[in-house]
Amino acid sequence: MIVAVASGKGGTGKTTVAASLATVWDGPVCAVDLDVEEPNLHLFLQPNLTGRETAYMTVPQVDEAKCTYCGACSELCQFKAISVINRLVLTFPEMCHGCGGCMAICPEKAITAGQRELGEISWGQAAGAGFLAGTLRIGEAMSPPLMRQVKARLNQQLAADGGDAIIDAPPGVSCPAVNAVLDSDAVLLVTEPTPFGVYDFKLAWEAFTPLNKPMGAVINRAGVGNDAIYRFCREQKLPILAEIPYDRAIAEAYARGRVIADVSAGLKQTFISLRDQVRDLASPGRAQEAVHA
Amino acid sequence: MNRIAVTSEGPSLDDQVDPRFGRTAGFLVVDLETMDTEYIDNGRSQVMAQGAGIQAAEIIAQAGVSCLLTGYVGPKAFQALAAAGIKVGQNLEGLTVRQAVERFKSGQVEMAQTPNRAGR
Numbered sequence: 001m002i003v004a005v006a007s008g009k010g011g012t013g014k015t016t017v018a019a020s021l022a023t024v025w026d027g028p029v030c031a032v033d034l035d036v037e038e039p040n041l042h043l044f045l046q047p048n049l050t051g052r053e054t055a056y057m058t059v060p061q062v063d064e065a066k067c068t069y070c071g072a073c074s075e076l077c078q079f080k081a082i083s084v085i086n087r088l089v090l091t092f093p094e095m096c097h098g099c100g101g102c103m104a105i106c107p108e109k110a111i112t113a114g115q116r117e118l119g120e121i122s123w124g125q126a127a128g129a130g131f132l133a134g135t136l137r138i139g140e141a142m143s144p145p146l147m148r149q150v151k152a153r154l155n156q157q158l159a160a161d162g163g164d165a166i167i168d169a170p171p172g173v174s175c176p177a178v179n180a181v182l183d184s185d186a187v188l189l190v191t192e193p194t195p196f197g198v199y200d201f202k203l204a205w206e207a208f209t210p211l212n213k214p215m216g217a218v219i220n221r222a223g224v225g226n227d228a229i230y231r232f233c234r235e236q237k238l239p240i241l242a243e244i245p246y247d248r249a250i251a252e253a254y255a256r257g258r259v260i261a262d263v264s265a266g267l268k269q270t271f272i273s274l275r276d277q278v279r280d281l282a283s284p285g286r287a288q289e290a291v292h293a
Numbered sequence: 294m295n296r297i298a299v300t301s302e303g304p305s306l307d308d309q310v311d312p313r314f315g316r317t318a319g320f321l322v323v324d325l326e327t328m329d330t331e332y333i334d335n336g337r338s339q340v341m342a343q344g345a346g347i348q349a350a351e352i353i354a355q356a357g358v359s360c361l362l363t364g365y366v367g368p369k370a371f372q373a374l375a376a377a378g379i380k381v382g383q384n385l386e387g388l389t390v391r392q393a394v395e396r397f398k399s400g401q402v403e404m405a406q407t408p409n410r411a412g413r
Contacts, residue, residue, distance in 0.1 A: 078341070092347065
């Protein structure tokens with residue numbers, strides 16, 4: 001089971017919730033940082049990293065000895081990452097989206113796989129949970145290709161150990177955010193009850209609704225702002241699975257990089273309850289079985 | 294035969310120089326001796342998400358021109374134009390195509406060594 005912790009607005013508490021959820025999870029679980037542009041789940045979970053590797057994307061590399069300058073690659077490429085001008089082939093690796101079309105279409109097999117560095121994938125252990133993260137190279141424009149490689153490693157791991165995963169997703173509602181929740185079994189939308197939080201929450205809800213995944217809300221800093229988020233969730237029949245109070249002790253723990261589920265027995269219970277509810281959300285059959293049992 | 298390309302907002306010598314290279318409305322290819330013209334529409338490059346400058350360089354290289362007159366050229370397009378052996382005269386916006394060509398013929402357009410726009 002994969003749970004994605006997402007939001008529209010940044011800074012609502014995705015990482016805070018993901019770290020706490022991983023800490024209270026019963027059974028094998030991997031905490032995954034897919035916010036590859038600004039990964040910071042490790043700051044809370046403080047994993048012991050046991051491995052890392054550089055991630056690359058395949059970009060065209062041309063053997064001009066074989067090239068006949070027919071221009072088929074240049075004609076195909078939507079992004080002009082490869083261009084044939086007179087008797088010259090130019091490549092612009094930073095513009096390549098890695099589709100591999102130029103290599104497939106070349107009648108002379110003159111284009112081979114070169115590499116562009118996307119960033120780094122690292123993994124390890126964090127207090128009982130597995131840990132996996134992607135870190136985008138500074139200057140790299142595309143995060144989904146790196147995210148896909150992190151997810152591929154996660155899938156291998158889940159197939160091997162049969163565990164669950166909690167994904168810390170990037171904020172926003174475009175490709176990276178959608179990519180992070182795409183393979184999940186349930187999506188937790190973390191928000192705060194302010195006009196800004198509600199506005200971006202609606203955008204995220206709209207963006208993710210077509211994916212047809214079970215969704216639930218987590219309201220962080222409950223007690224500030226207004227009741228618009230509660231009304232919206234009621235209208236859309238979106239369950240509110242947890243409320244994290246606006247509380248000085250939580251702010252202090254967060255500021256020190258602590259996992260907030262460890263702040264008090266009450267908060268721990270909040271996350272245990274969230275864990276059980278999201279599990280039911282992800283597998284509706286399980287809840288019914290429990291009722292019948 | 295010496296032909297040059299000018300980024301143009303329309304098909305005549307009296308249209309304005311389009312300041313954009315990659316996303317220009319079109320190119321007026323001008324024969325410097327006869328002043329005969331040929332217009333190449335650039336609508337296809339205008340709608341590209343990225344790489345319009347490179348595409349435009351391909352188009353004018355195919356047209357067999359020795360020089361380009363325009364407003365602004367970015368770094369990738371400049372690289373492609375250099376590879377194609379096409380010289381570049383920049384900062385000619387605000388003129389008509391005819392004025393730009395006359396200025397070029399009288400030797401008052403300096404050929405650029407570097408692009409005058411930052412890339413994205």
